[in-house]
Amino acid sequence: MTEVAKKIDHGTKSAFKTKLMDKLPNGVNLNMCLTCGVCASGCPATGLENMDPRKFVRMVALGMDEELTMHPWVWMCSQCQRCVYVCPMNIDIAAIIFEARNLWPREERPKGILGSCDMAMRNSCGSAMGISEEDFEWVVGDILDEVREDQPGWEDLEAPVNKEGAHFFLSQNSREPGTEPEEMVPLWKILHIVGADWTYATRGWGGENYCMFLADDESWEKTARNSIESAKELGCKVYLNTECGHATYAIWKGQQKYNIDKTGLEIAPIVPYYAKWIREGKLKPNSDWNKDLKIKFTCQDPCQQVRKSFGDPLADDLRFVIKTCVGEENFVDMTPNYSNNFCCGGGGGYLQSGYNDARLKYGEIKKDQILATAADYCVTPCHNCHDQIHKLADHYECKYHTIHLWTLIAFSLGVLGATERTYLGPDLKPLNMPEGQELEDEY
Amino acid sequence: MATLEFNGKTFEIDEDGFLLDYNMYNEEWVKYVQTQEGIDEMTDEHWKLVEVLQDYYEKNGIAPMVRVLSKLTKFKLKHIYELFPSGPGKGACKMAGLPKPTGCV
Numbered sequence: 001m002t003e004v005a006k007k008i009d010h011g012t013k014s015a016f017k018t019k020l021m022d023k024l025p026n027g028v029n030l031n032m033c034l035t036c037g038v039c040a041s042g043c044p045a046t047g048l049e050n051m052d053p054r055k056f057v058r059m060v061a062l063g064m065d066e067e068l069t070m071h072p073w074v075w076m077c078s079q080c081q082r083c084v085y086v087c088p089m090n091i092d093i094a095a096i097i098f099e100a101r102n103l104w105p106r107e108e109r110p111k112g113i114l115g116s117c118d119m120a121m122r123n124s125c126g127s128a129m130g131i132s133e134e135d136f137e138w139v140v141g142d143i144l145d146e147v148r149e150d151q152p153g154w155e156d157l158e159a160p161v162n163k164e165g166a167h168f169f170l171s172q173n174s175r176e177p178g179t180e181p182e183e184m185v186p187l188w189k190i191l192h193i194v195g196a197d198w199t200y201a202t203r204g205w206g207g208e209n210y211c212m213f214l215a216d217d218e219s220w221e222k223t224a225r226n227s228i229e230s231a232k233e234l235g236c237k238v239y240l241n242t243e244c245g246h247a248t249y250a251i252w253k254g255q256q257k258y259n260i261d262k263t264g265l266e267i268a269p270i271v272p273y274y275a276k277w278i279r280e281g282k283l284k285p286n287s288d289w290n291k292d293l294k295i296k297f298t299c300q301d302p303c304q305q306v307r308k309s310f311g312d313p314l315a316d317d318l319r320f321v322i323k324t325c326v327g328e329e330n331f332v333d334m335t336p337n338y339s340n341n342f343c344c345g346g347g348g349g350y351l352q353s354g355y356n357d358a359r360l361k362y363g364e365i366k367k368d369q370i371l372a373t374a375a376d377y378c379v380t381p382c383h384n385c386h387d388q389i390h391k392l393a394d395h396y397e398c399k400y401h402t403i404h405l406w407t408l409i410a411f412s413l414g415v416l417g418a419t420e421r422t423y424l425g426p427d428l429k430p431l432n433m434p435e436g437q438e439l440e441d442e443y
Numbered sequence: 444m445a446t447l448e449f450n451g452k453t454f455e456i457d458e459d460g461f462l463l464d465y466n467m468y469n470e471e472w473v474k475y476v477q478t479q480e481g482i483d484e485m486t487d488e489h490w491k492l493v494e495v496l497q498d499y500y501e502k503n504g505i506a507p508m509v510r511v512l513s514k515l516t517k518f519k520l521k522h523i524y525e526l527f528p529s530g531p532g533k534g535a536c537k538m539a540g541l542p543k544p545t546g547c548v
Contacts, residue, residue, distance in 0.1 A: 111457065116545035119505070128546035130505040139510050175547045178508045179532065208547055244547075351547060354458040383547045440521070 006064075014063030016103065024095050030061045032089040039083035039093055044342055044362045049073040053083045053093050060096060074100045075110055076358045078350055080303040080343030101215035109214055112352030116210035117219055126206035126223045129174035133202035137161050139177045140184070140200065147185055151417050152436040159188050162234065163199035169231035169265075170198050171207030171251070173244040173383050182419045186410035187242065190274070193413065194282040198240070204230035207247030208383075212254070213349025224254030228262055239267045243404055245304030245382030246347060252309050269305050271381050274409060275317035278324055285412035287327035289432050297326045297408075298334050298375035300366070300389060301341040302382035312338045321405065322379055325412035332373040342366055344380075346388025363392045370400055376425065381405040390423075401425040449475040461536075461543040465500070468540030476538035480527055489526055489538075491516055496539040506536050506544055 017030065040052035051073035059068055074097050083093045101109065116128040125133055144159045160166065168191075176183045191198050204227030211219035228251065231239045239262075241248035248269045255262055277283040299322055301307070306315045315338040323331045334341065345362035353359070366389065370378050378400055380386040390402040403423045410416040411424070411432055418437040421429050430439055444463065447454045452471040455463040460479075462468060473493070477485060495515050499507045506512075509531050513520055520531075527534030532544060 112543065112545065115542075119545045129544055129548070130503075131508060135508060135511065139508055142510055173547055178544070178546070179548060181508070181510055210546070352545065356458050387547065 008062045008064060014060070014065055016065045016068065016100075017060055017063055020060065020096060020099055023099065024092065029089075030057060030091065030096075033057055033061065033091055034089060036088065038086045038088065039091075042086050043077075043083050044345060044365045045073070045077050045358075048076045048358050048361060051076075053077070056100075057091065057093060057096065060100075068100060069103045070108070071100070072355070074104075075113075075349070075353045076355055076362065078303070078343045078345060078348035078362070080347055081308050082303070082340075082343060085307055085339060098215050106214075106216065110349070110353045110355075112354055113210050113213050113349040116208070116349075116352050117214045117216055120206060120208070120210065120223055121219055124203045124226065126204050126209070126227055127174045127178075128206065128208045128210050129178045131174050131178055131206070136172075136177055136200075136205060137202055139181055143181045143184060144188075147188075147417070150437075151434065153434070154189070154192075157188060157192055159184070160199040162201055165235045166197050166199035167236065168196055168198035168238050168240040169234060169236035170200055170240050171227065171242055171244070171247055172200060172205050173207050173242060173247060175208075175383055180422065182417075183404070183406075183422070186404075186406040186416060186420050189410055189415050190277075190283065190406060190413075193415075194277045199234060199236065201230045201234055203233075204228075207241060207244050207251070209247060209250035209254070210349060210352065212246065212250045213352075217258075220250065220254055221258040221260070224251050224258065225260050227251060228255060228260050228265065228267075232262070232265055237264065237266065239265055240273065241267070241269050243270060243381040243383070243406060245302035246384060249304035249309055269310055269314060271305065271314055271321065271405065272310070272317045274321045274405065278321060283409070283413070285321075285325045285409050286414075287323075287325055287330070287412060289412070290327050290330050293427070294330055295326070295377065295427060296330055296332050296373070296375040297322055297377045297379055298332050298370060298373040299379040300334075300344055300382070300385045301338055302380070302385050303341075303343045303347055305382065306341070307339040315339070318379075318381060318405070322408065325408050332375050334369040334373050342369060344385050344388045344392070346382075346384035346386075351384060351387060359388070360392070360395050363388055364396075367392045367396050367398060371398060375400060376427070377401050377403055377408075379403055379405055379408055447475070457543055459533075459543050462540045463542070465540050465542065468497075472540060473538055476534070480529060480534050480538070482527075486526075488518070488522075492518070492523065492526060492531075492535045493539045496536055496541060500539070500541050506532070506541050 037054045040046045040054040046052035077097045079094045081094045119130040120128045140159050301315050342365050344366040350359045414432050450471050
């Protein structure tokens with residue numbers, strides 16, 4: 001039986017297309033699309049829900065608003081911008097998807113993303129987990145006391161909160177203080193070793209920004225503005241993002257998008273600082289531990305920090321830091337890489353989208369890329385990449401381990417404490433242990 | 444969203460297996476999570492964790508940070524994992540009927 005052809009208006013009356021044309025910059029001009037399909041062929045979300053970027057763009061251009069409104073695929077696209085990177089006409093497909101998320105009534109958007117945004121709006125911290133100013137300050141102090149007491153040589157470690165005039169304002173993803181507070185310590189040690197003048201703030205410490213994933217401009221702006229103003233109020237010079245890709249992008253892009261005044265304040269990711277401190281000789285990680293072991297490492301290029309914002313120079317710094325820690329011969333790059341690398345499927349709010357099966361399917365390409373390197377470890381300087389790549393290993397029963405960059409640096413400096421080794425495999429867990437510390441039993 | 448039936452009771456759960464409605468918490472839900480967690484017998488320590496989590500959630504609308512949970516129960520994190528192999532979030536919070544935590548988890 002022949003299907004009845006759908007009558008379309010070629011976008012002439014399309015409300016959504018008109019909105020896009022009015023609202024978005026000229027880069028999103030849909031009429032420029034050559035329909036070449038490069039976007040779709042390089043997108044890990046292609047095929048999910050029988051959709052792909054090319055098809056989506058064509059449907060927008062043809063004015064198929066009814067079919068596109070509340071389409072679930074918009075939450076399966078991680079907004080990684082690989083499609084934008086390869087598009088010969090520079091059409092900003094990710095911006096289209098952002099606006100298409102906006103076609104969903106706010107209360108009907110994925111519960112986890114909505115709840116994470118609303119939770120951050122409830123408190124002055126910006127914490128998507130709802131951690132209060134008091135609880136944050138308490139847990140930082142509690143962990144600090146423990147390290148000073150239990151780890152010889154770290155009696156004078158500091159983790160300042162609300163220190164006026166500090167050079168660096170350090171943002172923090174809530175995941176660490178909330179669920180794995182020991183993971184904050186390696187970074188504190190690195191900052192201590194290089195003599196960085198830094199501070200957390202009670203107001204606006206939470207780096208994560210699910211309002212961006214929710215496509216809620218007003219709330220994205222509010223959370224970004226609150227955090228930037230807190231840094232300025234303390235008189236800080238550099239807003240330093242910890243190893244959290246979307247936090248970095250949300251504050252960097254949010255500042256530009258909403259024209260938030262940042263006079264006197266630089267917004268910076270942390271990876272180039274690690275590299276700078278190594279080049280300056282302030283940080284001296286050593287790869288001797290791996291001379292005979294020859295344990296192999298690869299790394300993920302977080303889309304939010306590389307392709308979408310700071311580009312290949314950050315990816316270069318990332319590799320420089322890792323190679324310094326593990327030995328150049330023990331680093332195996334994945335293919336493709338740098339700005340052309342694939343998204344892992346952890347971005348775009350996927351962790352809280354509820355589309356768990358799609359997320360794992362999306363990640364298959366990343367899993368295959370990692371396996372092709374035969375690396376024992378994948379280094380991820382981004383929370384969502386870390387979570388996703390770790391989950392991919394569990395789900396697809398892969399043997400690689402997933403670690404933060406701060407773990408690797410502190411390990412190679414010989415300062416990674418016994419309680420800070422959760423993500424190391426059994427091969428590295430007992431190695432390079434600081435004097436006076438012992439590995440506890442597994443839990 | 445999915446529906447789960449256990450011992451004649453019906454529960455609405457999210458994609459990660461957490462109760463959608465805290466008020467749906469009951470004895471059968473505890474028994475269900477107990478089987479999922481492989482807990483042979485609920486001890487006083489299991490119940491203490493459940494009660495502390497519910498009390499904190501009812502007062503604050505969120506689950507406590509793991510350090511706060513340790514402080515309130517006087518259980519080290521390691522012991523919480525011994526009681527609930529999936530951990531404080533995916534094990535204990537789930538049994539207590541709390542929703543999945545928000546944020547990057």
